[in-house]
Amino acid sequence: MPVSLFTFHSLTLTVSNFVKSYHTDAGPPVLTVPSLAFAPGFHYFRGGNGSGKTTFLRCVAGLLPFSGTIVLDNAYEINRDPVAYRMRVNYAEAEPLYPDFLTPRDLASFVGRAKLSPVGQTDELIDVLGMRDFWTKPTGQFSSGMLKKTSLLLALLGTPRLVLLDEPLTTLDVETAQRLFIHVRQLREQHDVSFWLTSHQDVSLTGLPLTGIWQVGHGGIVPVT
Amino acid sequence: MLTVLYRLLVLPFYVRNAGTFLVVVLLAFGFMRPMDHEALITAALGSPFLLSVIIGLWTLYTYRTLSFVRSQLAAPEHLFLDTLRLVPTPTRGLFWLILFGELLLPVIGYAVWMLARAVHYGAWGAFLIIIIALITLVTLAAVGADYRLRHHPPNAFRLPRTSVKLRYELFFPTYWLRHKPLSLLLTKLISGGLLMGVCRLYPTDDYDERLLLIGMMLALITHSRVAQELHDFEHRYLIFLPNLPLSMTQRLTRYALTYGLLWLPELLLLWRNVPATVSVGYVSLLWLTGWGWLLLLHVLAYGRDVSPERWQTGVFSGFIIGLLAIMFGLPVSAWLLVGWGGAAGLGYFWSSGLKGTEDSQR
Numbered sequence: 001m002p003v004s005l006f007t008f009h010s011l012t013l014t015v016s017n018f019v020k021s022y023h024t025d026a027g028p029p030v031l032t033v034p035s036l037a038f039a040p041g042f043h044y045f046r047g048g049n050g051s052g053k054t055t056f057l058r059c060v061a062g063l064l065p066f067s068g069t070i071v072l073d074n075a076y077e078i079n080r081d082p083v084a085y086r087m088r089v090n091y092a093e094a095e096p097l098y099p100d101f102l103t104p105r106d107l108a109s110f111v112g113r114a115k116l117s118p119v120g121q122t123d124e125l126i127d128v129l130g131m132r133d134f135w136t137k138p139t140g141q142f143s144s145g146m147l148k149k150t151s152l153l154l155a156l157l158g159t160p161r162l163v164l165l166d167e168p169l170t171t172l173d174v175e176t177a178q179r180l181f182i183h184v185r186q187l188r189e190q191h192d193v194s195f196w197l198t199s200h201q202d203v204s205l206t207g208l209p210l211t212g213i214w215q216v217g218h219g220g221i222v223p224v225t
Numbered sequence: 226m227l228t229v230l231y232r233l234l235v236l237p238f239y240v241r242n243a244g245t246f247l248v249v250v251l252l253a254f255g256f257m258r259p260m261d262h263e264a265l266i267t268a269a270l271g272s273p274f275l276l277s278v279i280i281g282l283w284t285l286y287t288y289r290t291l292s293f294v295r296s297q298l299a300a301p302e303h304l305f306l307d308t309l310r311l312v313p314t315p316t317r318g319l320f321w322l323i324l325f326g327e328l329l330l331p332v333i334g335y336a337v338w339m340l341a342r343a344v345h346y347g348a349w350g351a352f353l354i355i356i357i358a359l360i361t362l363v364t365l366a367a368v369g370a371d372y373r374l375r376h377h378p379p380n381a382f383r384l385p386r387t388s389v390k391l392r393y394e395l396f397f398p399t400y401w402l403r404h405k406p407l408s409l410l411l412t413k414l415i416s417g418g419l420l421m422g423v424c425r426l427y428p429t430d431d432y433d434e435r436l437l438l439i440g441m442m443l444a445l446i447t448h449s450r451v452a453q454e455l456h457d458f459e460h461r462y463l464i465f466l467p468n469l470p471l472s473m474t475q476r477l478t479r480y481a482l483t484y485g486l487l488w489l490p491e492l493l494l495l496w497r498n499v500p501a502t503v504s505v506g507y508v509s510l511l512w513l514t515g516w517g518w519l520l521l522l523h524v525l526a527y528g529r530d531v532s533p534e535r536w537q538t539g540v541f542s543g544f545i546i547g548l549l550a551i552m553f554g555l556p557v558s559a560w561l562l563v564g565w566g567g568a569a570g571l572g573y574f575w576s577s578g579l580k581g582t583e584d585s586q587r
Contacts (some may be wrong), residue, residue, distance in 0.1 A: 013468055061468045087470035097301075099396060099462045106391045111253040154465060 012162055012194045013038045013060070018068035020052075032054055033068070033221055039107045040114030042188065044203050051217040053198040057164045060196075061091035073161060074160045087115065092155035094167035094198070096147045100140025104131060104150045107139075108157065110182060128183045129217025130176050144171040148167055152180065156187075162194045163187075169201040181206045187219075226312070227320055234288040235327045238293050240533045241454075243470065246331075247446065247537050251544075266339050272346040279339075280358045283332045287362045290328040292407050294366075295373045309374060321367035329363060334585075396463070397455050401487075412451075416444040419493045421506050432464060434507060438560065443488045443542060444491060448519055451487065452526035453533075455480075459527075473576045477520070480527075484519040489516065494541065496551035502504045510557055517564025524571045 018033035031052040045053045058064045062085065070078040078087040098107060106108055108122050109175075126132055129149040139147060148171045154217040155163055169177060185208065197203065203210070213224040239246070253262075270274040297303055309317060326333070336355050343352040391399060401409045425439030426432065459466055471479075494507040526536060 060486070063464065063467045083470045083472050086468055087471075091465065091468050093464055097462055097464075099400055099458070100290045101399055103392060106396075107388060111465065111469065114471055124495065 004042045011075065012040045014069075014071045014074070015060075016071075018059070018066060018070070020055055020064070021067040028219070029214075029221065029223070031059075032219055036221060038196075039211055040192060042194070042208045042211045043214060045196060045198045045204075045214045045215035045216050045221070047198075049118070052219070052221075053216045054166055056216060056221065057166050057196065057198065059089065060137065060162075061089060061121045061164055062086055063091065068223045079128040087158065088156045090115070090158065090160040090162070091164045092166060092168065093098050094170065095144075098139040098147065098150065102140050103136050104134070104153065105136050105155060107121075107150065111124035111154045112157045113161075116157065117157040117164055119158065122153075125156055125183075128179050132178070143175060145176075148172055149176065156183075159191070160165055160193060165195060165197045167198055167200065168197050169203075169205060177205070181208060184208065226309075226325065230309075230324055231327065233298055234294050234324055235350055238328060241293075241408075241450065242289075243450070243533045243537045245415070245447070245450075245543060246448075251446075263342070263403075266342045269339070270343050270346060270351040272447050273300060276351060276354060280354075283329075283336075283358065283362060286332055287325075287329060287366050287413070289407055291366045291369045294324075294328070294370045296404065298370070299371050304372070310322075312422075317371065318367060321370050322363060325334055325363045325366040325370070328368070329359075332362070334361065338510050350552040360489040365485045367539070372478075390447065392484060393479055397458055397483055398486055400462075401454070402459050410453075415492060416447040418489055419443045419447070420494050421498050425498055427503070433558055434503060434557070435551050435554070437503065437508070437511055438557060439548065440501065440528050440553070441511055442547050445522070446540060446544060448487075449522060449526075449536070451484075451519070452523040453536070455483070455523070456521060466512070471539070473572055477524075477572050481516075482525055484523065485516055488490075488512070488516050507557070510561060514557055514564055517561060517568060520568035521571070524568045524575070549583050 015033050015036045015038075018031070019029045020031040021029040036115070045056070047053050050102075055064065059066045060070055062082065070085075072078075072085055072088055075081075076088060078085045087219075095153075104199050108117075126135060129152060131146075131149050131153065134142065134146055139150065142150070148168075152165070152168065152172075153188055155165065168180070170181070184195055184206075188195065195208070197206070197208075199206075215222050246256055298306055309320075312320070335358055336359050339355055340352060343349070343355065361483075420440050424434050492509070492512045495512055496505060499505055499508045531539075
């Protein structure tokens, strides 16, 4: 039976027999999760540098291979239903890097089309993240904060059920962070979108009501009581 | 410090250009015997024009090594190399000379061969010119690299930016053009040159269409590293790609369009140079076949943990087997089917096989 912090009638995501190893034939796995269930809401993953937070989020996003199962909403398994799963799980990387000749418009056009972004969504997100001034400028001219805004915008495109935000506070200015988390809260309340966050900053700055806090480290993930 | 520089600037150059080296070796030592080289060297030692052509080729190669070093110095992950500026100039200069000595080894090797022949024939004028050319090339390359280290690129050459919205299919071609223009140019020049060469050679003797197939295979070999380049580009800059809800068909279609764009110049060349006794339909089919094989090479190489040496060995072995199949008369339509069918089949097989592997690990 999966371990859960709280009892909910519907589960956002379950992880079973999860093993992530960088060297498949040798060495110990970097992360092992026998069984976990994550309720809808806001989940915060904490842990030191190199503890495996980003690796776990990337596996859940379908960016890294692993062994085990990850099932969304009791219906979509990451490997069995790769397209349906990825339509519902988005990811914003901690330290984004894009081709220097592409603009946020180019990237959003491509990702938005793949994620079936609703009409008007991109425009709304441009305003939330304050990207209007550099929307058609190549990312080669961007500061790390502008790159971060681009990655957050891409992660909010479409109609996800779960958005993974890896270090969303890093390099983001205070005003944008406030607007972002107001928007995130609206998505949670109005569209039942869940969010997982990692952060080395004070997570209370987000003002989000956390559903669960998880400690990542020593090759595993455990709930913080 | 020299070891770090070697691992960042010399080794990757040889690894990334292994495909080009393979083609050059195939052309230089496959079609030409050692005695032909001896004859060429002897002629060059006595002909200032021929000698200048050879030195011109060395200059082109040196420029390629310098471009590579400069692009490596500009890469964000290599910014720490800026500390090299703190090393005293004489020591730094010596480092550059050693590094470019290593990068120019193919040139130096051939030059030593020529020098030995020059001594043998007593061609001291040519001997001196070769020595001066080598010293000049290594020194100029060292100065060029050091200049790049001390001057950051606001005034560097940049292709003009357009305000046109770029589609995904154009991402990699644009990256290749903007970041590795020489690599793109040389790949296209060699590939196009080979196809043009066989088209021109065709009417000079009693050749049949198999010659054109061999030409296409050689043109494909010049593209054998493209899939790895594409993977490196996407793995570094478009990390979100695996998260996109795209089916295998959608992904393969997008890659097919990208390769179609990259392969398009060859179609224009084939149409322009089609031999009189060969139909336009045949060369179009030949081009379609090449397109399918590019996609097959992509499926075989993209994201797979295959060492460059192993990959080049595989490509070379494939070339030999292909050559035999062509000699025994395997028609272009069969090549077309194998290319496109293989790309689609392997694409689906590996996408489902991946799931199977992961399941079996549970």
